Structure formats: C-alpha cells, structure tokens
Amino acid sequence: xxxxxxxxxxxxxxxxxxxxxxxxxxxxxxxxxxxxxxxxxxxxxxxxxxxxxxxxxxxxxxxxxxxxxxxxxxxxxxxxxxxxxxxxxxxxxxxxxxxxxxxxxxxxxxxxxxxxxxxxxxxxxxxxxxxxxxxxxxxxxxxxxxxxxxxxxxxxxxxxxxxxxxxxxxxxxxxxxxxxxxxxxxxxxxxxxxxxxxxxxxxxxx
Numbered sequence: 001x002x003x004x005x006x007x008x009x010x011x012x013x014x015x016x017x018x019x020x021x022x023x024x025x026x027x028x029x030x031x032x033x034x035x036x037x038x039x040x041x042x043x044x045x046x047x048x049x050x051x052x053x054x055x056x057x058x059x060x061x062x063x064x065x066x067x068x069x070x071x072x073x074x075x076x077x078x079x080x081x082x083x084x085x086x087x088x089x090x091x092x093x094x095x096x097x098x099x100x101x102x103x104x105x106x107x108x109x110x111x112x113x114x115x116x117x118x119x120x121x122x123x124x125x126x127x128x129x130x131x132x133x134x135x136x137x138x139x140x141x142x143x144x145x146x147x148x149x150x151x152x153x154x155x156x157x158x159x160x161x162x163x164x165x166x167x168x169x170x171x172x173x174x175x176x177x178x179x180x181x182x183x184x185x186x187x188x189x190x191x192x193x194x195x196x197x198x199x200x201x202x203x204x205x206x
Contacts, residue, residue: 069141073148073173076102076185077137081152084111085167086132089124096120101182103189106171110192129157133164145172145190153200164200169193 083099084107100107114120123130132154139148152167171192178186 070139072185073139073141073146073187074137076173076187077139077148077150077189078135079185080107080189081135081150081169082132085130085152085154087120087123088129089127092120092123098182101179102187103171103192104174106192107189110194126158131155131157139173145174147172149195165197166200167197168195170195 080099080102083095083102087095096111100111122128132152134153135150136152137148137150139146148171150169152169153164154167155162155164169192172190174188174190176183176186176188178184
C-alpha cells in the first residue's frame with residue numbers, strides 16, 4: 001500500500017541529488033572561472049602596450065623586476081654620472097638639476113661643496129667643456145640597498161688642450177617610486193662619495 005510519506009521521501013531524495021549536482025556544478029564553474037582569471041591576469045602582467053604618436057598600439061613583452069634590475073641600475077648610474085659630470089657653460093644648470101633628482105642628500109652635499117669650491121664658476125668663467133667618455137659600473141644586487149662602484153672617464157677641454165681623468169665613485173641604490181621623467185628607473189643614489197680622481201697620461205689612453 002502506497003502512502004504519502006513514500007512520495008515525500010522520494011521527492012526529498014531527488015531534491016538532495018539536484019542540490020548536490022547544483023553545488024558540484026557551481027564549484028566546477030567557480031574553479032574554471034578562477035583558473036581563467038589567473039591566466040588572464042598573468043598574461044596581462046607579462047604584456048603591456050605602448051601607443052605611438054600616430055595612435056598605433058604596440059605590444060611590449062615585460063620581464064620580471066629581478067631580471068630587469070641590473071639593466072635599470074646600470075642605466076640609472078650611467079644617466080646620473082652623465083648629468084653630473086658631462087657639463088659645459090650651456091648645460092651646467094640643466095644637467096645638475098636633472099642629476100639631483102637621481103640622488104639623495106649625499107649628492108646634494110657634494111654639489112654644494114663643488115659649488116662652494118668654485119668648480120662651476122671656473123667652468124663658466126673659462127668656458128670649459130667637461131665630457132664623459134665612458135662610465136662602467138659594478139653593482140652588488142644580493143642585498144638591498146645595492147652597493148655600487150663606478151669608474152667614470154671624462155675629459156676637460158681647455159681650448160686646444162684636453163686633459164683626461166679617471167674618477168671612482170661609490171654609493172648605494174635604493175628602490176623608490178618611479179617619477180617620470182625625473183626618475184624613470186625608480187632608484188635613488190645614497191651614500192654617494194668620490195673615492196679617487198687621477199689624471200690619465202696621454203700614453204695610457206682612456
């Protein structure tokens with residue numbers, strides 16, 4: 001004899017399977033959505049797009065910050081030493097202003113010391129031209145802030161006479177926020193110091 005209770009139990013059993021199937025389906029859908037979202041995010045992080053002046057979009061492949069760090073650190077140091085030591089009467093103010101954006105108070109103090117010693121006044125007075133010929137850096141990226149040593153070779157043109165010098169500078173590199181166009185690499189020079197300066201004789205070469 002059939003009773004209403006059997007129909008109720010049967011309906012409850014069917015509802016349970018329906019609910020269970022719905023939960024499993026929702027879980028699978030959520031899992032797939034999360035995987036797809038993670039893949040899309042990873043692809044977005046690995047690729048960027050630049051827009052040219054004519055509106056053309058160019059995809060750029062990005063690498064991790066660790067792989068890029070050495071290149072950026074070298075570029076930052078080369079940029080700073082070019083601005084700070086490659087100067088003449090027409091560019092001294094602009095170059096030094098740009099150089100000061102790339103370093104902390106240790107760079108400011110060296111600039112003020114040189115200014116007090118009359119370095120820049122002599123440059124202007126005698127129309128001297130100081131040209132950076134090369135800049136080679138050694139950087140320890142194992143521990144932050146990153147210690148560096150830079151060998152800069154520069155020449156000073158005094159009319160028909162040109163003297164060449166080798167300057168060794170040291171300091172550390174600290175991560176900061178990027179500031180376009182003032183500090184595009186997001187690094188700051190700290191503890192900057194001019195260790196040694198020697199004149200390169202003509203027979204040595206640069």
